[in-house]
Amino acid sequence: DAGITQSPRHKVTETGTPVTLRCHQTENHRYMYWYRQDPGHGLRLIHYSYGVKDTDKGEVSDGYSVSRSKTEDFLLTLESATSSQTSVYFCAISESQLAAGGPLDTQYFGPGTRLTVL
Amino acid sequence: AQTVTQSQPEMSVQEAETVTLSCTYDTSESDYYLFWYKQPPSRQMILVIRQEAYKQQNATENRFSVNFQKAAKSFSLKISDSQLGDAAMYFCAYRSFSGTYKYIFGTGTRLKVLA
Numbered sequence: 603d604a605g606i607t608q609s610p611r612h613k614v615t616e617t618g619t620p621v622t623l624r625c626h627q628t629e630n631h632r633y634m635y636w637y638r639q640d641p642g643h644g645l646r647l648i649h650y651s652y653g654v655k656d657t658d659k660g661e662v663s664d665g666y667s668v669s670r671s672k673t674e675d676f677l678l679t680l681e682s683a684t685s686s687q688t689s690v691y692f693c694a695i696s697e698s699q700l701a702a703g704g705p706l707d708t709q710y711f712g713p714g715t716r717l718t719v720l
Numbered sequence: 721a722q723t724v725t726q727s728q729p730e731m732s733v734q735e736a737e738t739v740t741l742s743c744t745y746d747t748s749e750s751d752y753y754l755f756w757y758k759q760p761p762s763r764q765m766i767l768v769i770r771q772e773a774y775k776q777q778n779a780t781e782n783r784f785s786v787n788f789q790k791a792a793k794s795f796s797l798k799i800s801d802s803q804l805g806d807a808a809m810y811f812c813a814y815r816s817f818s819g820t821y822k823y824i825f826g827t828g829t830r831l832k833v834l835a
Contacts, residue, residue, distance in 0.1 A: 633821045644726075644811060644827040652821060660822070692765065696821060708755065709813075709823055711765035 605629055606712040608693050614718045621680040623715050625693030627673075633696045634676040635709070636660075636668060638689040645692065651676055683719045691715045722747045724814050726826035733802045734834050740787075741797045741829045743812030751817035754788070754795045759809040759828075768810070771795065773817070799831075807833045 605628030615621050625634060635650040637660075647660030649668040657668050665687060667679045680687055693712040723746045733739035745754070756768040771779045771788050778786050783800045799806055812826040 635823070637825075642827060645813075645825040647822060647824075650822065658820070690763065694765075694823075696823075708753075708767055708770055710767070711757075714763045 606693060606695055606710060608691075608712040608715050610715060611713065612716050614720065615683050616720050617684055618682050621683050621717065621719075623678045623691055623693075623717070625676045625678070625712055627676075627695050629695060629697075629710075630673060631695040631697040631710075632673075634670065635694040635696075636666070636676065636678045637692045637694065638662065638687075639692060639714075640689050648678065648691075680717075683717075685719050687717065688719045689717060691717060722749075722814055722816070722824050724812055724824050724826040726810075726812055726829050728829045729827075730830045730832070732832045732834055733799070733806075735802055735804060737802055738798060738800045739802055739831065741799075741810050741812075741831065743795045743797070743826055745793050745795065745812075745814050745824075747793070747814065747816075749816055753815045753817065754786075755813040755815070755823075756784070756786070756795075756797045757811045757813060757825075758806075759811065760805075760807070765811075769797065802833050804833050804835060807831055 607626045609624045636648040637645040646662045648666050651657045651670045669677045692714050694709040696709045725744045752773045754771045758766045758768050769781045785798045787796045809828045811828045814824045
């Protein structure tokens with residue numbers, strides 16, 4: 603299993619409060635992603651990173667920001683949480699075809715974080 | 721923009737039987753990767769199988785195989801000798817061979833395995 607952890611695993615918060623989710627990897631993979639999973643929508647990309655301090659928006663980025671100051675950590679921040687952001691959040695990593703290792707260009711996922719915004 | 725469509729929200733299969741899950745995609749690119757992921761009740765996303773579009777041979781992994789029809793933009797997953805542990809959500813995903821490293825997922829198919 604790829605070394606990916608997410609913290610916290612569960613969180614309940616109130617509308618309007620800031621929330622930060624952390625993704626940590628031990629694989630030294632270049633690419634990191636944040637998704638949200640909602641019934642009927644599958645996995646939707648929020649933001650992704652293609653290197654330290656290099657990030658880009660996904661299809662549902664409004665209300666979210668990210669930061670990546672180290673290869674191993676990718677933070678997702680909800681500046682002011684809303685009930686519509688209640689979801690399960692997954693972090694994922696991948697590496698390019700040019701890198702050494704096992705199956706390349708494949709995403710590996712963390713265990714997920716269930717966030718409830720009341 | 722690329723899209724991935726899974727038109728079967730839910731399917732059932734009898735234990736030991738074979739089931740096929742459908743996936744179609746839309747792209748103007750000629751090189752790309754396709755994946756099937758499994759998500760059991762534990763919520764962990766598990767890679768089942770991957771296919772490179774430039775390979776004509778269909779990928780297989782034990783009881784799992786794909787039927788990759790590039791011209792039809794179809795990528796179905798066949799599960800043989802279904803087991804109770806195969807019950808899960810299955811997601812089809814696409815990734816361009818070049819350019820951005822974004823992955824596009826379908827909405828998933830929930831597979832039930834009947835004893």
